Amino acid sequence: MNYIYKFLKELRPYDQLNSKRIRLGPQEDGGYVMLDSGLEDIEVLYSYGVKDNSDFELMFCEKFNAIARLYDHTVDTAPLKKEFLIFKKEGVGPKKTEGLNTIENHINQNGDNNKRLVLKMDVEGAEWDTLFHIPNPILDLFEQIVVEVHFFHSVMPDSIGINLSKSKIDKKTTVIKKINNSFYLYHVHANNYNPLYYIGGFKLPNSMELTFVNKKYFKSVEYSKNIFPTKFDKPNNPTRADIKLHFWPFYSGIIQHIIYIMNRNGWEGGWRELVKLIYKCFETKWKAMLIKMKLRRPTSYS
Numbered sequence: 001m002n003y004i005y006k007f008l009k010e011l012r013p014y015d016q017l018n019s020k021r022i023r024l025g026p027q028e029d030g031g032y033v034m035l036d037s038g039l040e041d042i043e044v045l046y047s048y049g050v051k052d053n054s055d056f057e058l059m060f061c062e063k064f065n066a067i068a069r070l071y072d073h074t075v076d077t078a079p080l081k082k083e084f085l086i087f088k089k090e091g092v093g094p095k096k097t098e099g100l101n102t103i104e105n106h107i108n109q110n111g112d113n114n115k116r117l118v119l120k121m122d123v124e125g126a127e128w129d130t131l132f133h134i135p136n137p138i139l140d141l142f143e144q145i146v147v148e149v150h151f152f153h154s155v156m157p158d159s160i161g162i163n164l165s166k167s168k169i170d171k172k173t174t175v176i177k178k179i180n181n182s183f184y185l186y187h188v189h190a191n192n193y194n195p196l197y198y199i200g201g202f203k204l205p206n207s208m209e210l211t212f213v214n215k216k217y218f219k220s221v222e223y224s225k226n227i228f229p230t231k232f233d234k235p236n237n238p239t240r241a242d243i244k245l246h247f248w249p250f251y252s253g254i255i256q257h258i259i260y261i262m263n264r265n266g267w268e269g270g271w272r273e274l275v276k277l278i279y280k281c282f283e284t285k286w287k288a289m290l291i292k293m294k295l296r297r298p299t300s301y302s
Helices: 002-009 055-064 103-110 127-133 166-180 254-292
Strands: 021-024 032-035 044-048 067-071 085-088 117-121 142-149 183-190 196-199 202-204 208-214
Touching: 002 166, 002 202, 021 055, 032 142, 032 183, 032 208, 044 055, 044 103, 055 067, 055 085, 055 117, 067 103, 127 142, 127 166, 166 183, 196 254
Parallel strands: 044 067, 044 117, 067 085, 117 142
Antiparallel strands: 021 032, 142 208, 183 208, 196 202
């Protein structure tokens, strides 16, 4: 399973000392966490995948005095009517076809090449081909990228691992590595509508919200010591507990986790959480052993 390791290695998050986060959008599915730096200078938000909610775009534009260009070929109009929300019924893809166009063409058509840009994508799997083919100079135009990446292991609603072949994972690895050349992965959050998949000693989310920050914003970086999910994160499905990313490559380790709990709660308030943490560690190892012995299914929400 070396190819799974190589893929996950590209998803290790980074941080900068004293960096601050901000959440924009709904307090459930459709909200995103970003680096709260430089956003006041953004002129245009490119948003792909609108559906029936534009709260993220509305909040971003109102807070930072920007405009948003919204693209979605699956709906006829934007859910909100605002002068600064500019909608076009067109999707995004690796090349121009009927109903689809490229990010590069959209930027050129709008004359936005020399503007400060942010990219948001939630396009139900089309992100992989789109980002695989986007020219690097176009990708580099963005200050931050927030993208929901889909179908790591399965095409829902069937969690049967249909996407776990080496060729499919390798393509995703290439896409993430391409972004990592110019950006640091800053924030990670697993979508709890889909379960984790246990494979070869690893745990693999199926869909994740990822925030990439252009490297020019970081003078010095280190591997993130944040415990995900953070206080800024909310479950996509509010009826189910959030997926705790307490495993590699998203996790800084149990020692760092204990320090985090004690700093936040002190001994009096933290010992119960420590007991739960230790229990969860044993539970996960037990679950992984049962899966390896094929005594239980390989999917779980924890």
